Amino acid sequence: MQFQIENIPIQEVKLDFAKDVRLFVKREDLIHPFVSGNKFRKLTYNLAEANKEKQDTLLTFGGAYSNHIAAVAAAGKLHGFKTIGIIRGEELVRKVDSNPTLCFAVENGMQLKFVTRENYRKKTSEEFLTQLTEEFGRFYTVPEGGTNDLAVKGCAEIITENEKDFDTICCAVGTGGTISGICNGAYSHQQILGFPALKGDFLQKEISQYTSKENWQLMNDYHFGGYGKVSEELVTFINQFKQQTGIPLDPIYTGKMLFGIIDLIKNGHFAKQNRILAIHTGGLQGIEGMNQKLQRKGQKTII
Incomplete structure (x- = not known):
């Protein structure tokens, strides 16, 4: 199987409620079926x-x-x-x-x-x-x-000339390597927002080990209780997002990130005319395991 890293699709998400900002998703999940994002x-x-x-x-x-x-x-x-x-x-x-x-x-x-x-x-x-x-x-x-120095180097390449016109870059955060690389690779006018999948304040220190940039901020209100925690509200959002856009999201990382971005847009967080790019980091293999857990609890599953 080949890896597709040239001309990775950037897909706009139509937001009926938002007239002043535009949201796009970079489909890094399409690089490869199993080694993606x-x-x-x-x-x-x-x-x-x-x-x-x-x-x-x-x-x-x-x-x-x-x-x-x-x-x-x-x-x-x-x-x-x-x-x-x-x-x-x-x-x-x-x-x-x-x-x-x-x-x-x-x-x-x-x-x-x-x-x-x-x-x-x-x-x-x-x-x-x-x-x-x-x-x-x-x-x-x-x-x-x-995450190590070589990983951060690779993640810096997520940002290319194709992403130059975006004002805000968003990504999910686990160990901190991806956001560190994006910070290093970003253009000087771009602000980076990270959406941690875990509770706690330790990520600030972890990220600072790999980037000296100050162009980033963590949005800590969208972890849904911590790593691997989901709610019916999150599952409903993921399912509706896929039905409306055709973009599948995982419940650990990208689902929480997009939920957070859209919530921030609804609450007027972004300046007018802001062009937001969300990085889809893959992780879709985790859906099957999460659905097993949800089924055992008799809860709604991810489509």
């Missing part, structure tokens, strides 16, 4: 570095429904790397067959190792990495969520 951007230079170091194995970390785990597994298969996923939660070893993300990773050749949440918190320690090296041999480490 910011995951493609974050992995591009990391895979090149792994090749340069003559590494044949990628090792990374993630949770049960991690977009990153799925993307690394798919990218490894496409580019000839062995892949190892260190998965948070020992109990998941019995649930692989019923978990669409982990099933996908295994189908793409990823070897999974399940660790306790206590040990998972040690994932960046030298002792833990040494133990993994003793168990698996040499490997190239890709951090949880994919």
Whole structure:
């Protein structure tokens, strides 16, 4: 499969209630069916570095429904790397067959190792990495969520000359790598708004490690209770947005971002004539797993 990064579609979202601002979505989710959006951007230079170091194995970390785990597994298969996923939660070893993300990773050749949440918190320690090296041999480490200097470099390339005429760039925020890259790649007149998927104030510090720019702001009111938390209101919004625009959104990142952008527009946050660009960072593989959870609770699912 080929990666399509030239002329990525930018799709306008018609807003009947907004006469003074225009909203567009950059469809980075269309780069590739499995290695899409910011995951493609974050992995591009990391895979090149792994090749340069003559590494044949990628090792990374993630949770049960991690977009990153799925993307690394798919990218490894496409580019000839062995892949190892260190998965948070020992109990998941019995649930692989019923978990669409982990099933996908295994189908793409990823070897999974399940660790306790206590040990998972040690994932960046030298002792833990040494133990993994003793168990698996040499490997190239890709951090949880994919964020490092090379990932930020890749995410800076999301902003091209095609995006020069936009005033505001919006993106969902997980580990902070994507927004850091966008800040670095943005034009001087552009303001960057990040919509965190997690509760807490730690992201400010994380982002500041990767960018010295001051052209960004976090909108902290749209996490819907925290990472992986959804509500019927959010699911209804995602379904209506897809029906009206044809653009699918995931419930962890892009759904919350677009909900937040439209809420801000309705409340007059943006100046008149503002042209807003939302970056669609992919993550659609997570919909199936979320729907399983919603079905178990007897709640409305994502179409």
